[in-house]
Amino acid sequence: MPYEVEKSDEQWREELSPQEYAVLRExxxxxPFVGEYTDTKTTGVYSCRACDAELFRSDTKFESHCGWxxxxxxxxxxxxxxxxDRSMGAVRTEVRCAKCGSHLGHVFEGEGYGTPTDQRYCIxxxxxxxxxxx
Known part of the structure; x- marks a missing residue:
């Protein structure tokens, strides 16, 4: 699928750290429990680190205690x-940025969290x- 932001692997490698590239592009x-936003309660907007597209807002962030x-x-x-996503021997739903195609994480449903959507976007x-x- 073509994305609004298209770059070569070389360009992505130049713009992203090795750790960012491994997650976002691979x-x-x-x-778990090491990311800078795992326990953040700051009010604001979360954007894609690769292309700056707005993805999530802090008012939909919740404590799931899953490590992300x-x-x-x-x-x-x-x-x-x-x-x-059929990797890892299970069927899951991968979440990507719609603007650049970068990997963000996965979304899970029906886990019993008291949220309006019964979904957990684990990012x-x-x-x-x-x-x-x-």
């Missing part, structure tokens, strides 16, 4: 792309950049 996962930032809804449903901190509200 669908890696950062270790969790949101119950994207800022706009068109901001993310959901893709079936790598390294895929995000928080702009605090002033």
């Amino acid at each position: 669908a890696g996962t950062e270790r 930032p969790s949101f119950y809804d994207p800022a706009d449903s068109a901001a993310v792309e959901l893709i079936e 790598n901190s390294i895929s995000l950049r928080l702009a605090p509200q002033e």
